Amino acid sequence: MKPNQKKIAEGILFTDEYQLTMAQLYYRFGLHEKNAQFDYFFRDYPEYGSHKAGYCINAGQAWLLDWIEEARFGDVEIEYLRSQRSAAGHQLFADDFLGWLKAHGTFESINILSVPEGRVVHPNTPIGVVTGWLAMAQILETALLNLQTYQTLIATKAARIKESTQGQMLLEFGARRAQERAAIAGARAALIGGADYSSNVGISHVLGYPPKGTHAHSLVQVFLALGGSELDAFQAYADLYPDDCILLVDTINTLDSGVPNAIKVFEGLRRKGHKPVGIRLDSGDLAYLSICAASMMDDAGFEDAKIVLSNNLDELAIWQIITQIQQEAPRYGIEPDVLVRRMVYGVGTGLITSRGDGALDGVYKLVAVQEQDEWVPAIKISETPQKTLTPGDKRLFRVYDERGQATADLIALSDENVADQDPLVMRHPSVGSMRRSLPASQIKRIEPLLEEAVRDGRPVQPSPTIEEMRALREADVDKLDPGVRRLVNPHVYHVSLTQKLWDLKQQMINRLNIGNHTE
Amino acid sequence: MKPNQKKIAEGILFTDEYQLTMAQLYYRFGLHEKNAQFDYFFRDYPEYGSHKAGYCINAGQAWLLDWIEEARFGDVEIEYLRSQRSAAGHQLFADDFLGWLKAHGTFESINILSVPEGRVVHPNTPIGVVTGWLAMAQILETALLNLQTYQTLIATKAARIKESTQGQMLLEFGARRAQERAAIAGARAALIGGADYSSNVGISHVLGYPPKGTHAHSLVQVFLALGGSELDAFQAYADLYPDDCILLVDTINTLDSGVPNAIKVFEGLRRKGHKPVGIRLDSGDLAYLSICAASMMDDAGFEDAKIVLSNNLDELAIWQIITQIQQEAPRYGIEPDVLVRRMVYGVGTGLITSRGDGALDGVYKLVAVQEQDEWVPAIKISETPQKTLTPGDKRLFRVYDERGQATADLIALSDENVADQDPLVMRHPSVGSMRRSLPASQIKRIEPLLEEAVRDGRPVQPSPTIEEMRALREADVDKLDPGVRRLVNPHVYHVSLTQKLWDLKQQMINRLNIGNHTE
DSSP, X not given: OOHHHHHHHHXXXXXXXXXXXXXXXXXXXXXXXXXXXXXXXXXXXXXXXXXXXXXXXXXXXXXXXXXXXXXXXXXXXXXXXXXXXOTTSSXXXXXXXXXXXXXXXXXXXXXXXXXXXXXXXXXXXXXXXXXXXXXXXXXXXXXXXXXXXXXXXXXXXXXXXXXXXXXXEEEEOOGGGSXXXXXXXXXXXXXXXXXXXXXXXXXXXXXXOOOOOOOOHHHHHHHHHTTOOHHHHHHHHHHHOTTSOEEEOOSSOIIIIIHHHHHHHHHHHHHTTOOOOEEEEOSSOHHHHHHHHHHHHHHTTOTTOEEEEOSSOOHHHHHHHHHHHHHHGGGGTOOHHHHHTTEEEEEOHHHHTTTTOOOOOEEEEEEEEEETTEEEEOOOOOSSGGGSOOOSSEEXXXXXXXXXXXXXXXXXXXXXXXXXXXXXXXXXXXXXXXXEEEOGGXXXXXXXXXXXXEETTEESSOOOOHHHHHHHHHHHHHTSOHHHHOSSSOOOOEEEEEHHHHHHHHHHHHHTTOOOOOO | OOHHHHHXXXXXXXXXXXXXXXXXXXXXXXXXXXXXXXXXXXXXXXXXXXXXOSOEEOOOHHHHHHHHHHOOOOHHHHHHHHHXXXXXXXXXXXXXXXXXXXXXXXXXXXXXXXXOTTSEEOTTSOSEEEEEEHHHHHHHHHHHHHHHHHHHHHHHHHHHHHHHTTTOEEXXXXXXXXXXXXXXXXXXXXXXXXXXXXXXXXXXXXHTOOOOOOOOHHHHHHHHHTXXXXXXXXXXXXXXXXXXXXXXXXXXXXXXXXXXXXXXXXXXXXXTTOOOOEEEEOSSXXXXXXXXXXXXXXXXXXXXXXXXXXXXXOHHHHHHHHHHHHHHGGGGTOOHHHHHTTEEEEEOHHHHTTTTOOXXXXXXXXXXXXXXXXXXXXXXXXXXXXXXXXXXXXXEEEEEETTSOEEEEEEEETTOOGGGOSSEEXXXXXXXXXXXEEOGGGEEEEEXXXXXXXXXXXXXXXXXXXXXXXXXXXXXXXXXXXXHHOSSSOOOOEEEEEHHHHHHHHHHHHHTTOOOOOO
């Protein structure tokens, strides 16, 4: 794509055609500047086939705010819309509507309340509450979902993979296999969610993290093709990078050639006063090879040398590798816990594409329309009760039990004071018979989760740093029960409605007279 | 991301750190301007869990060429690299290397032979052959794989989904659920691979296709919230878009409310001389609802009205819907083939993320280094014989049998004349016992697949249009045996080496003395 085409494709026309045809309809009926409220939420945790997430890590908002600030209907965009034709050959978008879009089609009417990036979030809770002119809030939908769901998906996957490493270093290696330029947003999301560093140079620079990397097979191949050896290639690398020397040992044969050659080179580094960093294993039985390589490096006195693993890793693969090390290492005279603590994991495709589930099912739904300063709730019924929308102008809270653990996320109407409710009644969003009643004495804290993010189309404050988002993530994950954090078959975290919100939802369902069963 | 950050993240620093550390090593050893050759290929067809592709559609090259033309080491990039530090605190990239990068770090030395976009391609064949200065060809790896593998993945998925529709219209609806900005490249790839149109406005504009769309539930919700009805919303839409009227009928209840209201509105359109386009179904049992809706519309005299399906579709879901229609429709007095021919499919997440397999396992491997105008072949051994590289300066051919059907893709050394080989001996790339011998009389044509795409860093010719690429795709798919085109458990297409290339590969394996079994 040429730079001028890129500008068009990534600007305000990064939207679905129907947002524009609806916007024109709202204009035609005088509804376009009526304030509307949309909730952004996702319907379910990522489900990776045999395993499933029990929580998500919110991410992506800062880049959405950047997009909102930049996106504008300029002459190019307006003239393109003017050129669109109906099936009968008429101009699809009328001049008066295009005139309005040109003059007023910005996001300056938009306000957003949002759960901060890095925080743990759960399905069917309003992570973002967007208010503003109906026409523009509608046009925002596509970009908002696109920019937020993917980063949340990847931050979530990174948190899971980090969990599987038992605290070891996690490197994001996915640029080449990412879904095209998602590589860039994905690296950011991975850093928020659990990766320590990325190999991707450009985005690492932008975010202020040093990019990480070793070398590829091609380095050894070049030396071989020119009549040299693997040892020559390793020696060249060590000469140039004596303090950052990680050697890839599987170009020829890991245990017969790669590791012995690496040890020779490490011995030379040691003589010159340098500390070799370690080796990288990229094929074969990584657990077995790690044990053997550790044993060989131990014998040579390199007990501190790291073992970097790569090749098709994800949370289950790493879990399996660590389990195998724990079971098998003692037979080789290796202390498993010591070996586990010298491992580093480089994860590419499995992280950056969220292997097993490539999309978070985020949605953006109209929940209220303003009439004379009152928010009139809006609903959408579904034959699947869980998919029936929770209507109205709402707020989101996290309820912590007496131990300080997060016990539920609670959705309330904006005019409710949840702190005063004793006992606090929490209703399942769709199943009438499921409710909890928690006396105030068993509640340590009720925390509002939504913060003001955008006022009149502008960010309220600068984006927090990646470090700050990581701190939020770590604090939130610490407050989850271990059952919720399980990699496989996690315990289901409670998401609830207040009694008042439940009643409103039921009234509206009954008014539409559909007779959905909600027991 | 801010625009200036985007420029950095998407420019020449869209690469992995190790490409740069290796480039500096090549520079230090005087190898950086030595010509090297890398093959781009993928290892296996996408595997979607229960089903697998039997062929891929090549895509993405034009945008790679655009990137190559734009990417440069400017002051910002060089100063960033100068700021990087080794673990010991020294400057990681030395000034002389950075000076060379600044002055010569362009892709002007790069030449690329490539299989054109839109063509059918198979695993382990050189789809791209890159030659040029070792340092720059190395730095290119990350962007090349990133820009080509994703579009090939999506063009392939689109071809499968198009196949499942039995020739009906396929709309790409995935912008909101795509892996971030992959939405844009994905829409292009979908249009090459089998989608007729996209809902994504910006990229449709860039590519010259009208974007398509209907309306969302929110339109009906707004009218309901303001005291109106679904019928009012439909009427408003029909008034504004009388010749493009597709109504979404599942906001309240598809058969009790949506379809009857749509028919009322359609009757009004008909009285005014307009032809309603149809309805969209977005939830529930789509096959059953299609049959019922068709029956209701038929009774009202709208036999031509389209039924657009959306909601979680992919090739298996569509196949199942059509099968169910074929089995169930007659019981409702509906002719199944007629109904199947009025269907339109809007596919979102399943297409744009390649549901089931989110990455094509593309690789970029050093296969030769130039010494005194000779290409010295390079190899990489693997303990998995299929992963052992096929070395050398190679070309790719497609062999058509006497019926004109594609029977094998054949990889040869560049100095071979495959047309003169009678019989043509074709060896399995890794299994010595598997070979075919085809007399010239049984060969209709041997077609070279690689074309010159880049000379001295510049495209040799303008990119073909999407229409031209679609024509290539259709012609190639027509020449595949039906077994190869099956959605599930496809017949394996032959990829072979010439005898001479096989011999070279074996010699090199034996020289590395690894004793890999290759029989």
